[in-house]
Amino acid sequence: MGCFQFYIGEKKDEPKTTKSNVISSSCSAFTDREVRQSGSELNSQNASDASTESRGRNQFPSLSERPNNLKVFTFAELKAATKNFSRSTKLGEGGFGCVYKGVIKSSDDPLKRVDVAVKQLGRRGMQGHKEWVTEVNVLGVVEHPNLVKLIGYCAEDDERGIQRLLIYEFMPNSSVDDHLSVKSEAPLSWAMRLKIAQDAARGLAYLHEEMEFQIIFRDFKASNILLDEEWNAKLSDFGLARLGPSEGLTHVSTAVVGTMGYAAPEYIQTGRLTSKSDVWSYGVFLYELITGRRPLDRNRPRSEQKLLEWVKPYLSDAKKFQQILDPRLERKQILKSAHKLSLVANRCLSRHGKTRPKMSEVLQMLNRVVEESAGIGSPHPPLKNVEQKETSQEAGKSSKRRIMDTRVIDGSWLVRMWSSKHVRTC
Numbered sequence: 001m002g003c004f005q006f007y008i009g010e011k012k013d014e015p016k017t018t019k020s021n022v023i024s025s026s027c028s029a030f031t032d033r034e035v036r037q038s039g040s041e042l043n044s045q046n047a048s049d050a051s052t053e054s055r056g057r058n059q060f061p062s063l064s065e066r067p068n069n070l071k072v073f074t075f076a077e078l079k080a081a082t083k084n085f086s087r088s089t090k091l092g093e094g095g096f097g098c099v100y101k102g103v104i105k106s107s108d109d110p111l112k113r114v115d116v117a118v119k120q121l122g123r124r125g126m127q128g129h130k131e132w133v134t135e136v137n138v139l140g141v142v143e144h145p146n147l148v149k150l151i152g153y154c155a156e157d158d159e160r161g162i163q164r165l166l167i168y169e170f171m172p173n174s175s176v177d178d179h180l181s182v183k184s185e186a187p188l189s190w191a192m193r194l195k196i197a198q199d200a201a202r203g204l205a206y207l208h209e210e211m212e213f214q215i216i217f218r219d220f221k222a223s224n225i226l227l228d229e230e231w232n233a234k235l236s237d238f239g240l241a242r243l244g245p246s247e248g249l250t251h252v253s254t255a256v257v258g259t260m261g262y263a264a265p266e267y268i269q270t271g272r273l274t275s276k277s278d279v280w281s282y283g284v285f286l287y288e289l290i291t292g293r294r295p296l297d298r299n300r301p302r303s304e305q306k307l308l309e310w311v312k313p314y315l316s317d318a319k320k321f322q323q324i325l326d327p328r329l330e331r332k333q334i335l336k337s338a339h340k341l342s343l344v345a346n347r348c349l350s351r352h353g354k355t356r357p358k359m360s361e362v363l364q365m366l367n368r369v370v371e372e373s374a375g376i377g378s379p380h381p382p383l384k385n386v387e388q389k390e391t392s393q394e395a396g397k398s399s400k401r402r403i404m405d406t407r408v409i410d411g412s413w414l415v416r417m418w419s420s421k422h423v424r425t426c
Helices: 029-043 075-081 125-139 176-180 190-209 265-270 275-291 307-314 318-324 331-348 359-372 412-416
Strands: 003-006 090-093 097-105 113-121 150-158 161-169 225-227 233-235 256-259
Touching (some): 075 097, 190 275
Antiparallel strands (some): 090 097
């Protein structure tokens, strides 16, 4: 599932705000200056609206000024932790770069070893660096059981050039996308899928509503939901995250980035980003859990390639609805529960962003579905883990983000979904 980036109309220069650097003074002066400049991307709030006053607004406090417990690693330490970035430790490769499994000393007990995931920035220029800075600034100050923990980072120069790395807690059970894949030998049970839906909703609700500032994930998808050793789901990869609009504003105007099949229609059309864009993506994800299919799958027959278009004719009839359920599940047993989950998904996929529920409301609806579904399906995790070489803390991103023109982006179908009106896109 490829990521995309394109601009609606003429690209606007986003205002720059000076940020205190989250990187420690042990890094080079060049690195310190670079991070301050790039870090302003997260705080830029080019959020104008016809009904709101965009000038003179208050900016969110700089995230990098907040205290954090991130550890600063040297490149030499990470080389040793990953056996010199050996192929044998490589977990995967995505748009950001390569991800390796490493072993470091525990900060609590020096005699104890801890598995980590080390993500190394590839040679992608400033965009990749901005994503690195965003991850440090966001995950350095937020903490929640359903967000992957960032342990530390590395920012230094050596004979190979500029080194930018991120060190996360290791997530041994891969991504949800891996387990939903038709290639998975251990598909997730219905009870596990409901739990994952709850965990992911908790993570998004925390980002949107439970802090004094709001963070919009902007790239919510199954491959960015990782599973720890206890099979708890955690959101990962915050490189595209943005601060929500300032008080009094309705949205953030920004370049449209994300993953095809998940992006909200109003965001694709206008570049106006709100937390309801994440809610749409979450609704798409619920249909992934229900059907076991990806939002966009070019390997299927033409009429079945776009998940939301494919499921729509089956939603109004209970007998038909059963046909879209993941065939690896006990369809008759989960039918009633899956239908209730689809009703939650439909609320998230409301044509107009303002009518979509907040994630806290989505979580309440989900909790009721889970309560009413108690005893349906095995709550136990799959017996066999997906092979680690197919996994990635990049969460399965095999295809790199690329710039695409609005005329060729396959997004018009999203605009038509859940609406009787056909809206024409450029």
